[in-house]
Amino acid sequence: MQMQTSPIETEIDRAKDRFALYGPAIMADRDFPGLVAQYREAIQATHRLMQELQVVALCSRCANTASGSCCAREVETWYDDWLLFINLLLGVPLDTVREAHDHCLFVGANGCKLIARHSFCVNFLCPEILSALTPSDKEKLLAASGAELYAGWILEQRLRQWLNHNAGRDED
Ligand code: SF4
Numbered sequence: 509m510q511m512q513t514s515p516i517e518t519e520i521d522r523a524k525d526r527f528a529l530y531g532p533a534i535m536a537d538r539d540f541p542g543l544v545a546q547y548r549e550a551i552q553a554t555h556r557l558m559q560e561l562q563v564v565a566l567c568s569r570c571a572n573t574a575s576g577s578c579c580a581r582e583v584e585t586w587y588d589d590w591l592l593f594i595n596l597l598l599g600v601p602l603d604t605v606r607e608a609h610d611h612c613l614f615v616g617a618n619g620c621k622l623i624a625r626h627s628f629c630v631n632f633l634c635p636e637i638l639s640a641l642t643p644s645d646k647e648k649l650l651a652a653s654g655a656e657l658y659a660g661w662i663l664e665q666r667l668r669q670w671l672n673h674n675a676g677r678d679e680d
């Protein structure tokens with residue numbers, strides 16, 4: 509019996525096809541290595557802040573409880589081929605093995621396996637985390653996640669322009 513491809517697997521296939529066709533040319537372009545590096549640095553800055561504020565520790569403890577993390581299965585359906593393509597540019601292999609039953613496809617043993625994440629994943633803080641943060645910590649986190657999302661948005665716009673120019677209308 510043939511296994512049906514899930515919506516997220518279709519998006520992953522599209523991202524991988526685009527990466528196979530254009531990934532090397534994009535990374536050989538004068539501008540993209542720098543834009544990818546800026547995005548990676550913004551992501552790392554958010555993560556460092558989350559570590560400093562003990563958010564990472566709280567989430568790790570939570571993920572190891574019976575109820576598990578807040579990474580619901582539905583969230584994977586919000587990822588499109590562009591964000592997945594950017595993950596490939598960042599070196600994420602995007603395997604399709606579900607490690608946590610009834611949770612998002614991208615949950616791994618050490619948390620999220622993606623580097624470029626959806627705005628929901630970047631911004632979400634549950635009530636427990638929110639109550640553990642001071643107003644000034646929340647502001648710092650908001651600023652860091654905003655800078656991360658902005659760097660990702662800039663990169664995606666530039667990639668779309670590059671592909672429209674170099675690959676034609678099928679990449680709209
Ligand atoms: S955000 Fe809250 S619910 Fe989600 S993993 Fe962290 S502690 Fe758990």
Ligand code: SF4
Nearest residue numbers: 579612614615620629
């Ligand atoms: S943070 Fe990662 S594992 Fe969690 S819902 Fe978002 S993409 Fe899925």
